[in-house]
Amino acid sequence: MINITNISKSFGELTVLKEINLSVKKGEIVAVTGPSGAGKTTLLQITGTLLNADKGSILINNTDITKFNSKNLAKFRNEHIGFVFQFHHLLPEFTAIENICMPAFIKGTSKKAAVKKAEELLNFLNLSDRGNHKPGEMSGGEQQRVAVARALINNPSIILADEPSGNLDTENKKALHRLFFSLRDKFEQTFVIVTHNNELAQMSDRIIKLKDGKIIDAIY
Numbered sequence: 085m086i087n088i089t090n091i092s093k094s095f096g097e098l099t100v101l102k103e104i105n106l107s108v109k110k111g112e113i114v115a116v117t118g119p120s121g122a123g124k125t126t127l128l129q130i131t132g133t134l135l136n137a138d139k140g141s142i143l144i145n146n147t148d149i150t151k152f153n154s155k156n157l158a159k160f161r162n163e164h165i166g167f168v169f170q171f172h173h174l175l176p177e178f179t180a181i182e183n184i185c186m187p188a189f190i191k192g193t194s195k196k197a198a199v200k201k202a203e204e205l206l207n208f209l210n211l212s213d214r215g216n217h218k219p220g221e222m223s224g225g226e227q228q229r230v231a232v233a234r235a236l237i238n239n240p241s242i243i244l245a246d247e248p249s250g251n252l253d254t255e256n257k258k259a260l261h262r263l264f265f266s267l268r269d270k271f272e273q274t275f276v277i278v279t280h281n282n283e284l285a286q287m288s289d290r291i292i293k294l295k296d297g298k299i300i301d302a303i304y
Contacts, residue, residue: 085110085274086131086242091140093126100126102297103140110241113268113275115285118294124278125246127294131276132165132244133157145241162191166235166273168245172227174219174234180206181215184233191238198237205233208270209263225256232263236271243267245277249284261287 086108093101100123108114116124129135131142133149141150149160166187174183181202188198206212209229219227228248235243245264249257261284264275277284285291293301 085112085145086276087141087143088127088131089141089143091127091130091137091142093123093130093135093137100297101130101137104297104299106292106299108274108276110274111268111272112290113264113277113288114290114292115288116276116278116292116294117280117285118300122294123297124294128244128246128276128278132167133161162187163238164240164242166238166240166243168228168232168235168243168248172219172231174227174230176219179216179218180211180222180230180233183219183230184237187234188237193238201237202233205236206230209233223256224252225259228252228256228260229263232260232267236267239271240273242274242276245275245279247278247280249279249281257281258283 184202
């Protein structure tokens with residue numbers, strides 16, 4: 085599914101990633117942990133094509149994405165990868181349905197098909213009564229579930245999450261963590277989750293520990 089080989093990344097004189105090698109299987113949920121500054125988010129951004137590595141290769145479904153130009157990268161990202169961030173980044177002027185549909189519209193999906201899929205996702209996420217609500221009219225947990233639905237709208241094979249529950253209270257953290265596993269079981273998606281949350285890490289199939297830009301441990 086994901087094969088990362090000798091990925092390195094520097095910002096000026098600061099080397100953030102040092103020849104990272106990592107493979108993730110289809111349907112696996114992998115937690116990436118480590119102290120602040122370890123390179124976790126940089127690794128996630130490179131895996132998600134949001135940032136270019138200085139060297140190395142990344143194969144997703146046997147496709148070397150490091151050889152794509154920016155246009156092809158954007159198309160690949162839209163069709164194959166979903167993102168969930170700590171801060172949901174919903175557009176405040178749009179409803180839940182409209183926010184969820186954005187990636188589908190970018191892909192070229194018709195409005196009728198996109199809205200139908202968004203409504204199905206809202207129903208699955210127990211948010212069917214929030215479709216016409218704007219972000220400011222929803223709780224933090226509801227907003228994050230809308231962001232999850234947005235990540236799922238194009239049926240991506242991979243979900244990349246960066247501290248997805250970091251801005252939630254305890255109850256909503258647990259609900260979101262359970263949701264990821266429900267999604268994996270229902271849609272067979274692969275998850276790579278950067279987290280400081282030990283409970284979420286322990287639930288995962290594997291924990292990858294980063295320190296000073298290197299993988300120092302892998303726990304199954």
